[in-house]
Amino acid sequence: MAIGEIHVKNISKSFPVNGKNTTVLDDISLELHPKEITVILGKSGCGKTTLLRIIGGLEKADAGQIEYEGDSRMAFVFQEPRLMPWLSVYDNIKFSGKKIGITDNEIRNLINIVGLRGFDNSYPNQLSGGMQHRVSIARAMAYKPSFIMMDEPFAALDYFTREQMQNELREMQHKQHMSILFVTHSIDEALLLGNNIVLIENGRIKKSFNIPESDSVRDLMNPSMIAIKQQILEQFKNTITFSKEEKNVKENNFDNACSEPCRKPFCWLRK
Amino acid sequence: MNSFWNKYKKYIAPVITILIIIFAWSAVCASGTFSEYVLPSPGKVWNTFLKLLESGDIWEDIIISLIRVLKGFTIAFILAFFLGTLTSLLPNSRIWYEPLVQFFRNVPPLSLIPLLILWYGIGETSKIIIIVLASFFPIYLNIVKGILGCDEKLLEVGDVYDYSAKEKLFGIILPYAAADILVGMRIGLGYSWRAIIGAEMVAAASGLGHMILFAQQMSRTDKVIIGIILIGTIGYLSDKLFGMIIKVVLKGVGENGWQ
Numbered sequence: 195m196a197i198g199e200i201h202v203k204n205i206s207k208s209f210p211v212n213g214k215n216t217t218v219l220d221d222i223s224l225e226l227h228p229k230e231i232t233v234i235l236g237k238s239g240c241g242k243t244t245l246l247r248i249i250g251g252l253e254k255a256d257a258g259q260i261e262y263e264g265d266s267r268m269a270f271v272f273q274e275p276r277l278m279p280w281l282s283v284y285d286n287i288k289f290s291g292k293k294i295g296i297t298d299n300e301i302r303n304l305i306n307i308v309g310l311r312g313f314d315n316s317y318p319n320q321l322s323g324g325m326q327h328r329v330s331i332a333r334a335m336a337y338k339p340s341f342i343m344m345d346e347p348f349a350a351l352d353y354f355t356r357e358q359m360q361n362e363l364r365e366m367q368h369k370q371h372m373s374i375l376f377v378t379h380s381i382d383e384a385l386l387l388g389n390n391i392v393l394i395e396n397g398r399i400k401k402s403f404n405i406p407e408s409d410s411v412r413d414l415m416n417p418s419m420i421a422i423k424q425q426i427l428e429q430f431k432n433t434i435t436f437s438k439e440e441k442n443v444k445e446n447n448f449d450n451a452c453s454e455p456c457r458k459p460f461c462w463l464r465k
Numbered sequence: 466m467n468s469f470w471n472k473y474k475k476y477i478a479p480v481i482t483i484l485i486i487i488f489a490w491s492a493v494c495a496s497g498t499f500s501e502y503v504l505p506s507p508g509k510v511w512n513t514f515l516k517l518l519e520s521g522d523i524w525e526d527i528i529i530s531l532i533r534v535l536k537g538f539t540i541a542f543i544l545a546f547f548l549g550t551l552t553s554l555l556p557n558s559r560i561w562y563e564p565l566v567q568f569f570r571n572v573p574p575l576s577l578i579p580l581l582i583l584w585y586g587i588g589e590t591s592k593i594i595i596i597v598l599a600s601f602f603p604i605y606l607n608i609v610k611g612i613l614g615c616d617e618k619l620l621e622v623g624d625v626y627d628y629s630a631k632e633k634l635f636g637i638i639l640p641y642a643a644a645d646i647l648v649g650m651r652i653g654l655g656y657s658w659r660a661i662i663g664a665e666m667v668a669a670a671s672g673l674g675h676m677i678l679f680a681q682q683m684s685r686t687d688k689v690i691i692g693i694i695l696i697g698t699i700g701y702l703s704d705k706l707f708g709m710i711i712k713v714v715l716k717g718v719g720e721n722g723w724q
Contacts (some may be wrong), residue, residue, distance in 0.1 A: 252621060270625040276618050280640045280715070289636070290626040337626055 198264025200226040200249065200341065200375075205258035207244055207397075218244050219255070220397040226341070231367060231374040233388035235381065235426070241397040242377045243273075243345055249375060250343040267294075269334035271344040275326035277318040283329050284314040291336030304332040307366060324355035331363070335370065344376045348383070360386050381426050385419055386412050393429055401429055505687040513687040523676075527695065530661055530672040533589065537596025538657045542650060545601050549608030554634070566605070574598040574660050578667050587668040592661060599660030600653035607649025611642025647711045654707060658700045 202224040208217045218241040226232050226249075234242045247253040249260055250270050269290065277286045287301050305314055308328035310321075318326055327347055334342050348356040364387060367374055378384055384391045389407060393400040403422055413419065470477070487507050493499065494506035501509070517523040548566075552559045574595045581591035615638045623633040639646075665674025673692055680688030 250625070252624065268625070270622075272618070272622075274618065276622050278619060278622075278637070278640070280643070289622075293626055293628075 198262065198266070198340070199228060200263070200266070201261040202226070202245075202249060203259050203261065205245065205248060205255045205260070207241070207248065207253070207256050218397050219248070222258070222394075222397070222399055224392060224399065226373065226375055227390070228340070228373045229371050230389040231364075231376055231387050232390045232392065233376045233378060233384040234392050234394055235378060235384045235388075236394035237430070238379055240394050242379075242394050245394070246343050246345050246375060246377045265340045267337065267339045268341045268343060269337040269339035271327075271330055271334050271342060271347045273346045273349055275318070275323075275330040277326055277329055277333075279318050282315045282317055283310060283321070286318070286329055287332045287336045289336075290333050291338075294338055296336050296338075301336065304336055307335075307369075308332045309362070322355075324351055324359060327351065327359060328362075331366075335366070335372070339372070341373045341375060344374060346378055349378070349380075356383075363387065381423055382414055384426075385414055385423060391422075391426070393426065395430070401425075502684060502686055505690065510687045510690050513685075514691050517688070517691065523691075523695070526671060526673050526676045527699065530665065530674070531699070533592050533661050533665075533672065534596060534654075534657050536589075537593040537661070538600050538654055540593065541597040541600040541653060541657065542604055544597065545604035545608055545649075545653075546646075549605045550612065552605075552609050553612035566602075569598065570602045572598075575663050575667070578664065582668050587670060591668055592664045592672075595660050595664040596657040600657035603652040603656060604646075604649040607645045607652070608642065611645025611649075612638055614645070615641045644711075644715055647707075647714065651704065651707045651711065654703060655700065658696070658703065662696055 202222060205219055205222045206217070207219040208215045210216070222245060224232075234245060236242045244253065248255045250268055252270070278289060281289060283305065284301060287304055288296065291301060302314070305311060308331060310325060310328055310332070313321065313325065318329070321329065331347070348359050351359065360383060363374075366372070374387075376384075376387055378387075385405070388403075388405055391403040391405065393402070403426070405422065414423070490504075491507050494504060505513075514523075548562070552563075577598065578591070578595070581594055585591040585594070619637050619641065620633060623637050628636060661672065662674040662677075665672035666678045669675040673696055677689050677692035680686075680692065
């Protein structure tokens with residue numbers, strides 16, 4: 195399977211909010227290289243999920259274009275596992291795989307890769323959150339995609355499960371030579387996973403970082419990693435702005451608010 | 466003892482309740498407050514029941530009523546499934562028939578009996594129409610609810626993996642709606658059972674409803690009570706059976722928490 199690059203050219207997108215057009219993405223251009231993990235990093239509401247959905251074909255851009263080189267079969271791992279509740283683990287993985295004629299052995303192999311051996315016949319609600327995410331990743335892999343789009347897939351997981359999943363994902367990516375586009379708001383996660391890190395702010399690309407590949411598990415305490423983290427933080431530092439309401443709170447403007455527990459009648463109405 | 470009770474309490478408790486009711490019923494009869502005609506004793510009802518079983522007439526009435534329910538319910542399901550799917554998948558189509566559907570939803574099927582007798586006599590057709598009208602709406606409304614309520618996020622998964630509209634309908638929308646569809650069918654079955662008894666009491670020469678009305682005219686209160694108990698029991702058993710089917714089809718709603 196020829197895996198090609200994806201060229202994202204001058205993508206813009208705006209949504210109507212309260213009658214006004216709010217620009218979410220503003221002239222974004224990006225190159226996604228094969229067999230690499232590209233991480234889109236940004237604060238909540240910066241437009242990173244919209245960009246991912248546009249590249250993944252789930253939404254249309256207002257302007258710009260995306261060129262897919264070679265095979266452009268794409269799979270998506272969403273923020274929530276989005277498993278079919280009426281299907282077992284095996285059938286959930288087959289859900290995407292049957293479109294490309296996946297074999298029984300391949301499904302069993304994927305179940306092993308994501309560490310769910312013995313859970314073939316379990317239903318989603320019988321699995322923990324982490325296990326459900328693994329099924330959703332296996333479902334994406336069963337589609338044998340050239341690119342996997344991942345939208346904060348580990349955001350809802352606890353620290354330990356997240357770390358384990360991140361390591362497993364890196365391992366899988368090495369073994370299967372997958373290309374991944376990963377969206378996150380966690381700098382640590384970006385540093386652990388990414389070959390390229392793209393910072394997005396207010397719908398624009400702020401800066402990109404390239405992290406040299408090493409075979410071992412990345413150590414965030416490594417001086418070079420700390421240096422990159424500092425640079426990333428530096429980028430965000432100057433742009434933390436507050437809205438009017440947030441400023442009120444910051445300046446201790448608590449005239450109308452009262453502390454808990456409050457016994458004033460109808461206080462909850464005034465809040 | 467405690468574990469025995471915990472294990473079997475869901476069977477034992479209702480039996481105890483029923484025994485208490487029978488005991489109270491016997492006590493009232495024995496006190497002589499009511500005449501035999503108004504309230505026959507449990508013993509008399511039981512003896513009459515055995516006689517009815519022996520003669521075999523009762524089986525005939527039960528089977529006739531059941532067949533009517535089965536026919537009417539099947540037709541109602543097919544109609545509701547077709548119209549419900551159409552309404553859900555082609556929302557624009559509903560402007561043509563939605564007011565009519567809502568109109569008939571508010572018309573009690575039994576009120577149509579005079580017309581139906583005029584048009585179709587007291588034959589099978591009028592009773593099956595009553596059942597169809599009674600059970601159509603809960604099935605239809607649940608199918609529409611189930612299909613329209615399909616999780617957009619799951620449909621998006623279908624988009625990602627290149628599912629066609631037809632594949633999404635059979636692979637995502639209908640399985641998702643299965644719980645609602647089956648619940649609608651279960652309610653519809655209950656409604657059709659109630660409707661047939663009413664219809665048989667007004668316009669029939671056979672069936673359990675007719676048996677009850679005929680017994681009343683013959684002043685056989687014991688037979689009326691037997692009729693009522695049979696209707697309740699058959700309704701309960703058919704609902705239980707349906708519940709079991711739902712459990713098998715949905716692979717244990719309670720167990721996988723999906724409903």
